[in-house]
Amino acid sequence: EIVLTQSPATLSLSPGERATLSCRASQSLRGSLAWYQQKPGQAPRLLVYDASNRATAIPARFSGGGSGTDFTLTISSLEPEDFAVYYCQQRSDWPLTFGGGTKVEIK
């Protein structure tokens, strides 16, 4: 099973600041990684797929990067609605797995 380790567990930032979230895989994913945002009481929302492709209607302040085993999600300037939990997910191999999540909270 491919294990995805997200860091940090919690990120405390202010609106307008830059957020950098990390996802490390236990083996190479060759770029087969997605990022999701989840707010309380809501289903997750796809932000980025194949490591760096923004999903439909996702603002340009969200960007993904990385390859192999190390990936990042960057939010260039946090808006109030961006405070949420973020998950990475791999589709490189079965079972499909998610990271444990990073909570971005207001400082």
Add this chain to the structure above:
Amino acid sequence: EVHLVESGGGLVKPGESLRLSCAASGFTFNNYDMNWVRQAPGKGLEWVSSITSKSDYKMYTDAVKGRFTVSRDNAENSLYLQMDSLRAEDTAIYYCARILLGNGFGSGYYDYWGQGTLVTVSS
């Protein structure tokens, strides 16, 4: 507009069964692979099962293999999850999710999700 609506959740005792349904609309259902993903209360996301568009390939996480069965009815635009021999650790919100960029084996990313249905297994 794409809509996925789950139903069938509830409170059951260990060892009992439930059948979850997911009604799809707003897209050509029989063109897409579908998955079930769950989330235990206060926890992260866990993939449960995948089914291809023509039901020719199905996959399960080890924790549910032999107890859960995924199926679909393309004529009814519906996805199902038959859950037998339920355990306390199956307690979660169950989401159905549409696969983006399917690879022919049910794997991919999730571009649309339902709002989920809560399954609680407790004596």
